Amino acid sequence: MIRRILWVTHREYLAYVKTRTFLISALAFPIMLIIGFSLPVLLESTAKPARTFTILDPGDRYATDLLNRLFAGREEESILLDGREYHYIPPTAFTHQVDRGDHQVVLEQAVQDGRLFAFLVLTPADSTHLCDASYFTIDPAAEDFPRVVRHVLTRVVALQELLPRVGDETVLLRGLDGLRFATHAVTEKGGELATAAHMIRSYAPMAIVYMLWVSVLVMSSHLMTSTIEEKSTRVIEVLLSSVSSFEFMMGKLVGLAGAGLTMLFTWAVPGALLFSVVQNPTVQQVGAGLGGAFSGTTIFWFITFFLLGFLFFASIYVGVGSVCNTLRDAQSLLQPVMFVLMIPLFLMVYVTNNPDSIISVVASFFPPFTPFVIMNRIPANPPAPLWQIVGAALLLLLSTWLMVRLAAKVFRIGILMYGKAPTLPEILRWARQRS
Amino acid sequence: MNALELDHITKTFSGHLAVDDVSLRVPTGVIHGFIGPNGAGKTTTLRMIMDIIRPDAGTLTVLGERDPAVTRARIGYLPEERGMYKKMHCLDFVAYIGKLKGMRPAEARERGAQLMDQFELGKWKSATVDALSKGMQQKLQFVSTIVHEPELLILDEPFSGLDPVNLEVITDAMLQYRRRGGTVIFSTHMMEHAERLCDSLFMIHRGRKVLDGPIRDIKSSASHPAIRLRCFGDASFVRDLPYVTRVREQGSDLEVFLDQESNPQILLQEVVKRVAVMSFDIAEPSLYDIFLELAGEKGRQRITADGQLVDHEEGTP
Numbered sequence: 001m002i003r004r005i006l007w008v009t010h011r012e013y014l015a016y017v018k019t020r021t022f023l024i025s026a027l028a029f030p031i032m033l034i035i036g037f038s039l040p041v042l043l044e045s046t047a048k049p050a051r052t053f054t055i056l057d058p059g060d061r062y063a064t065d066l067l068n069r070l071f072a073g074r075e076e077e078s079i080l081l082d083g084r085e086y087h088y089i090p091p092t093a094f095t096h097q098v099d100r101g102d103h104q105v106v107l108e109q110a111v112q113d114g115r116l117f118a119f120l121v122l123t124p125a126d127s128t129h130l131c132d133a134s135y136f137t138i139d140p141a142a143e144d145f146p147r148v149v150r151h152v153l154t155r156v157v158a159l160q161e162l163l164p165r166v167g168d169e170t171v172l173l174r175g176l177d178g179l180r181f182a183t184h185a186v187t188e189k190g191g192e193l194a195t196a197a198h199m200i201r202s203y204a205p206m207a208i209v210y211m212l213w214v215s216v217l218v219m220s221s222h223l224m225t226s227t228i229e230e231k232s233t234r235v236i237e238v239l240l241s242s243v244s245s246f247e248f249m250m251g252k253l254v255g256l257a258g259a260g261l262t263m264l265f266t267w268a269v270p271g272a273l274l275f276s277v278v279q280n281p282t283v284q285q286v287g288a289g290l291g292g293a294f295s296g297t298t299i300f301w302f303i304t305f306f307l308l309g310f311l312f313f314a315s316i317y318v319g320v321g322s323v324c325n326t327l328r329d330a331q332s333l334l335q336p337v338m339f340v341l342m343i344p345l346f347l348m349v350y351v352t353n354n355p356d357s358i359i360s361v362v363a364s365f366f367p368p369f370t371p372f373v374i375m376n377r378i379p380a381n382p383p384a385p386l387w388q389i390v391g392a393a394l395l396l397l398l399s400t401w402l403m404v405r406l407a408a409k410v411f412r413i414g415i416l417m418y419g420k421a422p423t424l425p426e427i428l429r430w431a432r433q434r435s
Numbered sequence: 436m437n438a439l440e441l442d443h444i445t446k447t448f449s450g451h452l453a454v455d456d457v458s459l460r461v462p463t464g465v466i467h468g469f470i471g472p473n474g475a476g477k478t479t480t481l482r483m484i485m486d487i488i489r490p491d492a493g494t495l496t497v498l499g500e501r502d503p504a505v506t507r508a509r510i511g512y513l514p515e516e517r518g519m520y521k522k523m524h525c526l527d528f529v530a531y532i533g534k535l536k537g538m539r540p541a542e543a544r545e546r547g548a549q550l551m552d553q554f555e556l557g558k559w560k561s562a563t564v565d566a567l568s569k570g571m572q573q574k575l576q577f578v579s580t581i582v583h584e585p586e587l588l589i590l591d592e593p594f595s596g597l598d599p600v601n602l603e604v605i606t607d608a609m610l611q612y613r614r615r616g617g618t619v620i621f622s623t624h625m626m627e628h629a630e631r632l633c634d635s636l637f638m639i640h641r642g643r644k645v646l647d648g649p650i651r652d653i654k655s656s657a658s659h660p661a662i663r664l665r666c667f668g669d670a671s672f673v674r675d676l677p678y679v680t681r682v683r684e685q686g687s688d689l690e691v692f693l694d695q696e697s698n699p700q701i702l703l704q705e706v707v708k709r710v711a712v713m714s715f716d717i718a719e720p721s722l723y724d725i726f727l728e729l730a731g732e733k734g735r736q737r738i739t740a741d742g743q744l745v746d747h748e749e750g751t752p
Binding site: 001003004007008011015230233234235236237238239240241242243244416 | 482485486487488503504507508510512513514516517518519520521522523531532534535536537576579
């Protein structure tokens with residue numbers, strides 16, 4: 001029996017691993033990774049179109065001083081931020097023909113027309129503020145430029161308004177800079193200054209869950225498609241005269257579980273290679289962040305939960321595949337399963353931020369969620385306690401065993417049925433039948 | 436020893452009785468035909484023998500074993516619905532089936548290659564299955580059925596869709612198989628094939644056994660000889676004679692069946708009086724005639740243009 005299962009496993013494994021789809025998916029992931037990280041770097045280095053801005057400062061109390069400091073040392077009336085030029089255009093270029101009261105309206109119009117990227121309106125001090133500045137822009141999400149303007153403007157205003165009272169410029173500037181406030185991340189190596197790598201490390205569990213989810217879904221869907229294909233090409237009856245339907249189904253499940261592990265391996269190795277070879281600081285930080293999440297224990301649990309999760313969902317998929325003759329039939333039967341599969345993805349952010357909350361713990365013990373939620377919690381902070389991991393794994397193992405047996409019953413009846421796909425109640429009736 | 440023993444096998448599909456209390460013995464070393472119209476229960480019976488579906492009641496003993504897992508490797512099965520993995524290499528497919536039947540990998544490949552040569556498929560060993568013509572695919576399927584040298588060969592409608600050349604190839608292979616001591620069970624709804632090939636047969640109709648036994652016994656015990664008549668002039672009056680039960684036109688000949696009590700001589704005397712008789716031949720009844728008589732359902736079946744026996748209820752226009 002074992003030998004026959006292994007022969008089916010062998011064929012199913014090779015039939016998947018030797019396909020073009022597998023080659024593409026194996027290559028696609030590292031290629032996407034490379035593109036994902038190199039694209040921003042590439043874009044950074046390409047020229048970006050210049051932007052224009054102006055300042056409306058009736059009486060020119062601060063504007064000239066501000067511009068001088070912004071242009072510091074440059075010959076042109078522009079500043080360079082992040083590879084992009086911001087050109088100053090005097091407001092008169094827009095406002096020379098209108099009344100003073102309508103200046104702001106004209107400039108707003110210019111922003112809307114795209115002739116101007118942003119403009120700054122400075123109004124004199126009131127009782128609470130030294131200066132009231134309003135920044136108008138077409139793109140409020142571009143924060144770099146207003147941040148720089150604000151920083152420089154603060155100094156200009158402070159020097160003009162406060163220096164006469166403070167007397168000492170050094171004291172004034174120290175007062176403006178205020179105190180240093182640094183966030184430190186505590187890791188095994190002791191406290192270290194928080195970096196992007198630490199941020200990535202806190203969100204790495206989501207990447208892990210997503211990888212698990214994609215691989216479980218890809219392999220289960222393939223299993224279903226191949227089952228439907230075996231039915232429609234009628235090869236199934238030839239095979240069932242040589243192996244029992246249980247042996248055949250187990251062979252397929254094990255073969256594709258192996259193919260799934262191979263696929264994960266082909267993702268992991270180039271990924272790890274990429275992070276260790278490429279010297280780009282962004283890539284290095286992402287690598288350090290993800291690497292921190294992938295400890296040996298995490299990898300062990302990842303493989304365990306991939307196998308259990310795959311067998312759990314694959315037996316549903318193979319059962320559905322066995323009763324359907326077309327992919328369309330199968331998809332409509334799978335809708336409730338897909339719905340259940342989506343929930344752990346929706347929970348991902350919540351579980352990452354609240355790994356020890358009651359919802360996270362309960363969801364870990366609901367078998368269809370277990371592989372995803374528990375893999376979300378293992379590399380999280382605080383990590384899931386060992387008893388919960390082992391308990392959830394055992395519960396999932398039990399449910400997987402039940403699911404495989406159930407699928408075997410449905411498979412045995414469904415695989416030789418042609419014509420209309422049965423309804424869910426009919427399938428459940430078969431499942432309850434004693435073989 | 437019997438190659439196959441069925442005892443009171445019954446199978447129902449959602450209320451429809453597909454096989455009804457069938458018992459049967461097939462001795463070793465014969466070619467045994469399963470005969471009946473489409474939908475009679477032939478495929479269901481064969482699938483139960485292969486343990487692809489299980490009977491609701493009754494017991495099956497195949498090659499002296501009750502456990503299907505043990506016998507599976509000793510049987511070669513060609514289902515009615517044939518199929519192979521389209522993208523698999525031909526020899527790989529044959530070897531795969533061999534391995535599933537318990538052969539060692541090298542042995543399965545070697546034997547598969549030998550058989551492919553023998554069936555003139557040698558050039559296609561490393562081609563994918565879908566590169567083969569339909570006729571070649573049928574031969575390849577047959578090769579994969581016998582690659583593990585089974586003791587019992589079960590073929591479900593082996594001749595359907597075969598061209599005359601391949602039909603001869605498969606027929607030869609079946610005869611050769613019997614010569615080497617193997618047992619062949621095959622189903623067909625084409626009676627002439629059964630008549631030509633079988634040592635013994637089993638007739639099934641609407642799920643019930645109608646008849647089984649050696650073909651010679653069946654023919655000699657048949658009560659109704661068929662009379663083949665050729666004459667000059669219009670002999671259609673024969674139909675109206677009181678002791679004639681049925682007349683079938685066979686080209687320019689007439690096949691006439693008389694009722695139980697009547698002697699063929701009465702017919703001859705009557706015909707000679709009216710027209711000139713060219714030949715008058717008392718022949719063995721064909722299997723088809725025997726079947727019609729035993730099924731007791733005259734008028735319910737008809738013969739299609741290609742000589743197939745079709746039940747009127749089974750989706751015929």
